[in-house]
Amino acid sequence: MSTTTIRLTEELKARIARAAERSGTTPHGFILGALEEKVGEAERRRDFVDEAERRWQAFVADGQVFAWEDMREYLARRAQGERPALPAKKTFGREP
Incomplete structure (x- = not known):
């Protein structure tokens, strides 16, 4: 371990x-916990942004989307315990 x-x-x-005492730990332990929490938060945020970028690039590449009405029905049926097939994708900005 480095210093x-x-x-x-x-x-x-x-x-x-004071915060460490109230938490039942040492100042050193409190600082380490805070750093681990902050690093984890930054990593989760970066993963979230990376996933959003991957999804955006996939959308830009094929322009395929689910119509909200179809997806809403699909999700409602899933919420009722059914196992419906995913709705068909459509090309964004074009009417069927």
């Missing part, structure tokens, strides 16, 4: 100490 030095204001250091 990293961070500079904290006295006010922040005191706040961390």
Whole structure:
């Protein structure tokens, strides 16, 4: 395990100490937990953005979409426990 030095204001250091005590941990443990939480949040956000970009690129490539009315019916049937087939895709911006 490596060591990293961070500079904290006295006010922040005191706040961390109080929060750690209330949480039943040490300031060191509290800081590590906060960092792990923040890194996880950043990773999930990046994964979300990457997935959105992949989906956008797939849409741009083929222009195929589900009509909202068809998808709404599909989802309603799924919510009722049915196993309907996915609706047919349509080309975006073109009427059937």
